[in-house]
Amino acid sequence: MAKISFTASRAHVAQGALVELERRYGRCDAVEADFIVALGGDGFMLHTLHDTQHLDTPVYGMNRGTVGFLMNAYAAEGLIERLEAAEEEVITPLAMRAITADGAKHDALAINEVSLLRAGPQVAKLRISVDGRVRMEELVADGALVSTPAGSTAYNYSAHGPIVPVGSEVLALTAMSAFRPRRWRGALLPSTAEVRFDVLQPDKRPVMAEADSRSSVRNAVTVIIRSEPRLRHRILFDPGHGLEERLIREQFV
Incomplete structure (x- = not known):
């Protein structure tokens, strides 16, 4: 089973999701994880990417905040399947x-x-x-x-x-x-x-x-x-909802 490290913003709804997901999928340190799951909004996603930039571990965000441009929809069920099917975007800071x-x-x-x-x-x-x-x-x-x-x-x-x-x-x-x-x-x-x-x-x-x-x-x-091309951030998105699609969609809102 994939090892997942969960991290969450201080928002009540994010902390509640953290408790639920760790109960379902267990708790793992980020250094040992196959995936890092960030629970919050875009600001917290950026915070997570900065904090884990020394790792080469992909980060999958689930929206428990406001904007959520960098996040996927939240659902406690089927997380392993979503992580395994996710599309990866690599960005440099x-x-x-x-x-x-x-x-x-x-x-x-x-x-x-x-x-x-x-x-x-x-x-x-x-x-x-x-x-x-x-x-x-x-x-x-x-x-x-x-x-x-x-x-x-x-x-x-x-x-x-x-x-x-x-x-x-x-x-x-x-x-x-x-x-x-x-x-x-x-x-x-x-x-x-x-x-x-x-x-x-x-x-x-x-x-x-x-x-x-x-x-x-x-x-x-x-x-x-x-x-800074020597550093890279790996971000995961659900299929069909990758960063390129989101950038295009944003222009037609």
Whole structure:
């Protein structure tokens, strides 16, 4: 019988599901498991993927939260059969290095996106370079983000960025409420690109950098973002409900 490690968010409904599933299928440490089952919403799924990134164990999410874009429908029955029939999607994270005014370097990984947000009353001013070449001398906006295809329906989509097909090896660079250049919403870049943001007037216009809304760095002056192909996350979906299908379906809601 397959060994399953269950993990759940703090939500009451998720904790109840955890008790029921461990009663049915047993309890196993993640290091020894064949599958990891995450119970919660998308935020908890990202949390689980980050926490288990040192393992090569596939993660199957069941929705006991709100959005559930990365999750499968919840059912206590037939879990072994669902896991064995599941389709696997492999995604690679983004690596962020944020440098603050005192020269400190802060490294973090993001599965969905790395975002730069104004941290004061005035809009941010950013210089954008791609692979060492300045592409925009000054972006005046509330912020900007770089998104993976898997994360393109999350914060990126809310900021009016494009939905990027899985497997396209493309990153989305999206501006948030751009003031200058007027209505500029961003660009599509190859996944191999290294994107650098330099914060202009950081004392007057402070900026915060975030990786998946988990790792926050205040007073960032330089943020460098690139794909990290040496790491991979294996996510399982029920047949016919994989990430590619979900990305397509999202565009016709």
